[in-house]
Amino acid sequence: MSKPTLATVWLDGCSGCHMSFLDIDERLLELAQKADLLYSPLVDRKDFPDHVDITLVEGAVSSTDDLAKIRKVRAHTKILVSLGDCAVTSNVPSMRNPFGVDAVMRRGYVENVTEARPIPCSVIPTLLDRARPVHELVSVDVFVPGCPPSADLIYEVLGDLIAGKPVVSGSRGRFGG
């Protein structure tokens, strides 16, 4: 039997959940024996694969790029895990929601610059009106809260999922901690 396949995806978050994943340290090498990490910021692959058994997603959905990406990921993933508070609740990224995109962009590109120029708009994606949690856009199978979830928790959840054991959402980990 071939090894289960893994992916990790990073939307609008700080990368802290990915860093917490790296904090499993030497167990990374052990994990690489048990499962194939097909797609991740850490490995060199361009397109999301046709089929992935387990995908961890960090971050909220904030731009048109994020939205296209999470839809594609969902369509090609068996078990989708919302990893960390930004994916689960949209957390810090959603703090921009009450201000609106225009006000947030003006602060960055009109008020806080030496010389006012047009707000960036070419080549780059468009921000959505609101940053939203992943499960508002696509169905999610497992929720792992935390800012970030600890390395031990990530390792434990991954271990259970790889072994085919059920993981009860929210039974481990807590918001913030």
Next chain:
Amino acid sequence: MPTYTIDPVTRIEGHAKITIELGDDGQVARARFHVTQFRGFEKLCEGRPFYEMPALMARICGICPVSHLIASSKACDAILAVAIPANGARLRRIVNLAQILQSHALSVFHLSSPDLLLGMDAPPETRHLFGVAAAAPEVARDGIRLRQIGQQIIELLGGRKIHPAWVVPGGVSSPLTEEKRDAILAMLPDGLAAVERSLDRFRGIFRAFPEEIASFANFPSLFVGLTDGQSKLEFYDGPLRIVGADGEVVASHLQPEDYPQYFSEVAEPDSFLKSAYYGKMGYPEGIYRVGPLARLNVVASCGTPRADHELGALRAFAGSPLLSSFHYHQARLIEMLHTIEKSEELLNDLDILNPHVRALAEPNCEEGIGISEAPRGTLLHHYKVDKNGLIRWANLIIATGQNNLAMNRGVEQVARYFVRHGQLTDGALNRIEAVIRSFDPCLSCSTHAIGAMPLDVELRSAGGELLDHRRR
């Protein structure tokens, strides 16, 4: 003139792109690096109490949260109008050094070692940390261990590895215990041995990349970094110095409060990442670099013996100031050595267990500026509060934005060197990624680039005709 565009070059998860325009002669006329994510921290903090800022601003980046904690807390110290206890500053210095250590380990080992060890032209399927682990397990283990040591020091001091809330306005929230001090000291010899092994291993490897040294953002620019007020390496506090490409000091003893007089920023229409330049020289002539390479260029010495020995060897090979951004990698290893030596010195200070680590006060000023050296360069947080201490306005100058002009020029230089006669080869694509990676942009602070970047490149004519398409 035929215009070719590489569009999009998706960085990690589509958050950055590179476009290249070719001239009539088939040579590269222009190349641009576009950062495609925006998070809005300067606005979303409005209305929050100032004392929440360090913990909130840490969420800008999970790679260097401690850097944001430090710069933010220093801005809040100014709002409190306090001089923090000496031992509070000492403990902040140690956690900041641990942050530099773990972040540099991530850059050198987890992200860049596949290029350096397996080669720029190695097959993408194995060009990652696990590929390195298969080819040279001791390198992967040293890298993982060095990052772990940095993270464990942060955890011992701050209670957790990522987003510790221990650095606070006025100092740190709890003193160091003897037990924890000894635990940290006990890890350092292991770290020292691992960095020295790595320097021995990589020194020769670095020299096997003469074309990359020649073309990876190798040009004159200004260099900016903190100093200790004399001419030694400094990460936590001290005046800024600006040095020119000839090594001459352009400006020194710059104070953070005066930053609008020397740091200027403009937005480009095609990137979310603003470009910083030295205001007195204008845009874009005021192009400067920050981070490990710049820090080593603005000082005479590191101030610790082993790091100084290595710096001397690098300067003997590459000259001084170091002009090629390829040398960022080796500069990073030298700084890692320094962080371990310096941490040991600070932990052995007789006053390190002093319980006075925090000054308590109400907000006394309506404005505060904090500056420090993050792994990738100088970081500045500037806040204005109302009389109750609620944030009215914030401005952040992030290291990666200060390298934006240099990264753009570097992308263009590599493209000119390796894209010839309109032909895009895999080797050229690899190297366009690698020059960006040498800067170790914390695009999480501005977008999200980490490690190997997926590339999906289309060459189009000015009329939109698809001329070439490559993926890997």
